[in-house]
Amino acid sequence: xxxxxxxxxxxxxxxxxxxxxxxxxxxxxxxxxxxxxxxxxxxxxxxxxxxxxxxxxxxxxxxxxxxxxxxxxxxxxxxxxxxxxxxxxxxx
Amino acid sequence: xxxxxxxxxxxxxxxxxxxxxxxxxxxxxxxxxxxxxxxxxxxxxxxxxxxxxxxxxxxxxxxxxxxxxxxxxxxxxxxxxxxxxxxxxxxx
Numbered sequence: 001x002x003x004x005x006x007x008x009x010x011x012x013x014x015x016x017x018x019x020x021x022x023x024x025x026x027x028x029x030x031x032x033x034x035x036x037x038x039x040x041x042x043x044x045x046x047x048x049x050x051x052x053x054x055x056x057x058x059x060x061x062x063x064x065x066x067x068x069x070x071x072x073x074x075x076x077x078x079x080x081x082x083x084x085x086x087x088x089x090x091x092x
Numbered sequence: 093x094x095x096x097x098x099x100x101x102x103x104x105x106x107x108x109x110x111x112x113x114x115x116x117x118x119x120x121x122x123x124x125x126x127x128x129x130x131x132x133x134x135x136x137x138x139x140x141x142x143x144x145x146x147x148x149x150x151x152x153x154x155x156x157x158x159x160x161x162x163x164x165x166x167x168x169x170x171x172x173x174x175x176x177x178x179x180x181x182x183x184x
Contacts, residue, residue: 007144013137020129033125037112045105052099 008060015064018071022078031079032086039076043069100152107156110163114170123171124178131168135161 025031046065053061117123138157145153 003147010137010140017130017133020127024127035112035116038109041109045102048102055095
């Protein structure tokens with residue numbers, strides 16, 4: 001295995017790692033234990049990685065960060081929806 | 093701002109993003125909403141990033157991944173401890 005393959009495999013793993021979290025949140029319809037700051041900071045950071053990737057014209061950086069941003073935006077949306085639904089439920 | 097600064101700032105943000113999650117889990121003593129697979133896959137992926145960083149002798153990769161691995165190991169430990177505590181609590 002060359003260094004490049006190692007880096008690509010590492011990038012693949014760190015990119016797909018969010019998927020089980022999205023699935024779990026979707027199934028439980030509950031996200032109170034999840035900090036809203038993690039997706040917010042990550043999305044900001046990955047948007048900068050994406051900008052960096054565009055500037056240095058690096059396709060793997062562009063692809064990986066676009067994919068991860070989409071996943072974390074979905075997680076953020078699920079968290080906001082489920083937290084709000086829960087708040088409405090408790091005040092009734 | 094040069095490209096390097098942009099990359100370094102992006103890396104800083106994506107590295108520290110896990111901290112609010114560790115703090116939230118520590119405070120709530122509850123982690124059922126968190127998927128155990130996200131930290132497990134991330135730690136594996138970042139260990140490979142670390143190996144890649146050592147192979148190509150890249151200090152930022154080594155520093156950022158060592159820091160993040162430590163944070164995610166702590167989060168994983170908290171999740172295991174709190175989930176187990178909760179299971180023991182329900183079966184009593």
